[in-house]
Amino acid sequence: MTTDPARPGPRDFEVISFDCYGTLIDWESGILAAMQPVISRHDLVSRPDEILAAYARAESAVEAGPYKPYREVLRRTFAGMAKDLGFAPQADELETLVEALPRWEPFPDTLAGLRALAAAGHKLAIISNVDDDLFAATARTLEVELHAVVTAAQARCYKPGDAIFERAFEVFGVAPGRLLHAAQSRYHDLVPGRRHGVQTVHVVRDSGRGDVGAAPSVDPLDAAEPDWSVPDLAGLVALVGA
Structure with missing residues (x-):
């Protein structure tokens, strides 16, 4: 579903919430940059799509189990990637993704889009599968005041779980139908958002690598369709008429 100029945009929403990593922050580039020294050290020949697919498989498997802090999820994800890609990780490498995450950068359109939405008076919020202290470093790169932030650490639950x-x-103080949620991942965000009656916007972020945040067993074509679809935050700004 794409944005149709003749189709009404979202209405009667009080808060715009965002997934963070993959929607506002370019985590694909961040993961690949973090993994490159490891790949070189172990003399591996792995394509970017193979590295990202290994990440998606490992992270989804870890998050499907009992709740663990995201730092531990990242450590176990790295170990799972190592097994998948065929190398034995060194002890100091287990912190690779934990140490890299605070340095992951916004997409080129993120800051201008957030500023435009904030200037139009919209309340902006975050729903993210992350620890509070890890997100605090990322928040400084977004350069806007956030109405509220909800993390997996607070809910002790990872998206697509209901508790988060x-x-x-509760934290945003809105009914589900008055929330507009924008995200790249169908699996983590759009499907549960629609299940709860949230208005959803798919920020496509088509890198050509697929949905890095999708569980391997989920076919995006079978997932619930979002209410609207945009290519980037400039598209979201146009959609809500900011």
Whole structure:
């Protein structure tokens, strides 16, 4: 579903919430940059899509189990990637993704889009699968005041679980139908958002690598369709008429 100029945009929403990593922050580039020294050290020949697919498989498997802090998720994800890609990780490498995450950068359109939305008076919020202290470093790169932030650490639940969205409705002070949620991942965000009655916007972020945040068993074509679809935050700004 794409944005149709003749189709009405979102209405009667009080808060715009965002997934962070993959939607506002270019985590694909961040993951690949973090993994490049490891790949070189172990003399591996791995394509970017193979590295990202290994990340998606490992992270989804870890998050599907009992709740663990995201730092531990990243450590176990790295170990899972190592097994998948065929190398034995050295002890100091297990912190690779934990140390890299605070340095992951916004997409080129993110800051201008957030500033435009904030200038139009919209309340902006975050729903993210992350620890609070890790997100604090990222928040400084977004350069806008956020109405509220809900993390997996607060809810002790990772998207697409229900508890993190239920906490968001409580913290944001909005009914599900008055929340507009923008995200890149169908699996983590759009499907559960629609399940809860949230208005959803798919920020496509088509890198050609697919949905890095999708669980391997989920076919995006079978997932619930978002209410609207835009290529980037400039598209979201146009959609809501900021």
